[in-house]
Amino acid sequence: MAKKSVIARNEKRKALVEKYAAKRDQLKKAGDYEALSKLPRDSASCRVRTRCVLTGRGRGVYEKFGLCRQMFRKLALEGKLPGIKKASW
Template identity: 80%
Template sequence: MAKKSVIARNEKRIKLVAKYAVLRAELLKAGDYEALRKLPRDSSATRVRNRCVLTGRGRGVYAKYGLCRHMFRKFALEGKLPGVKKASW
């Protein structure tokens, strides 16, 4: 389980990205890099981390499911993810 402060920081970044998305797009289109530089750093989409919705784990996250590899495997084996089954050949 990730620390609550790390999860909260990422949530804050997600809100900032949404808040400044339109302004950032306009500035990029206009080529005004000085104004872009003055925006908050955390308003950039590259600073947002994909995290597991259950555990908050930041690495090994399947974006399609929003789960880390541990939770994905657990739910897949329990049959809680529709259309997912263990491979065998």
């Protein structure tokens, strides 16, 4: 489980990205990089980390499911993910 402060920081970044998205696009199209650099750093979409919705883990996350690999495996083996089954050949 990730620290609550790390998860909260990422949520704050998501909010900033959403808030400044239109303004950033407008400044990029205008080519005004001076004004773009004065916006908050965390308003850039590349600063947001994809995290597991259950544990907050930041690595090994399947974006399609929003789960880290450990939770994905656990839920898949329990049959809680519809359409997912263990491969065998």
